[in-house]
Amino acid sequence: EDTKMFSNCDYLHMPFNNNILCNQLGHYYILNEIKQKQYKYAIVCQDDTYFRKDFVNYIDYVIENIPDDAELLTIGLHKYAVGKNFVEWNLSQSPDEDYSMVAKTKINDYICKLKNGINPCSLAYIITLQGAINLTEHFDKVGFKRATDWNFNEYLIEKDIFY
Numbered sequence: 397e398d399t400k401m402f403s404n405c406d407y408l409h410m411p412f413n414n415n416i417l418c419n420q421l422g423h424y425y426i427l428n429e430i431k432q433k434q435y436k437y438a439i440v441c442q443d444d445t446y447f448r449k450d451f452v453n454y455i456d457y458v459i460e461n462i463p464d465d466a467e468l469l470t471i472g473l474h475k476y477a478v479g480k481n482f483v484e485w486n487l488s489q490s491p492d493e494d495y496s497m498v499a500k501t502k503i504n505d506y507i508c509k510l511k512n513g514i515n516p517c518s519l520a521y522i523i524t525l526q527g528a529i530n531l532t533e534h535f536d537k538v539g540f541k542r543a544t545d546w547n548f549n550e551y552l553i554e555k556d557i558f559y
Contacts, residue, residue: 423518428507428528430528454506468523500509
């Protein structure tokens with residue numbers, strides 16, 4: 397049943413297709429579990445995520461300041477990432493330097509809308525219950541067209557909620 401969602405993807409005949417397919421299904425199954433268990437918020441992280449000092453306090457502040465329309469908030473990203481190749485952010489830079497590289501619009505002291513060229517989505521994110529519901533319904537309807545991040549990013553950019 398799940399393979400129907402991949403019938404129009406652009407990587408189906410590439411040698412690494414199973415890696416992308418498994419990654420997408422992993423996120424899709426997590427979103428479905430969040431929906432089924434009715435979690436108000438959930439944090440989803442890939443295995444190469446690094447946690448900053450005071451991560452728990454930081455997440456508390458983000459949740460307290462989450463915009464009403466937010467469905468998914470990126471809380472981690474690489475400068476560049478394709479498959480197993482990635483370039484990390486230099487975390488020794490000041491937050492203002494990091495912010496100017498990724499932010500399109502500042503929402504508050506903890507949240508911004510990302511520039512459309514940023515590719516963050518599946519590394520580490522907070523997903524709301526409504527976001528899990530909307531994304532699974534979206535993927536059930538349109539399927540997966542390209543790699544995981546592209547599918548997430550396109551959805552968020554189109555709705556102007558690319559936080």
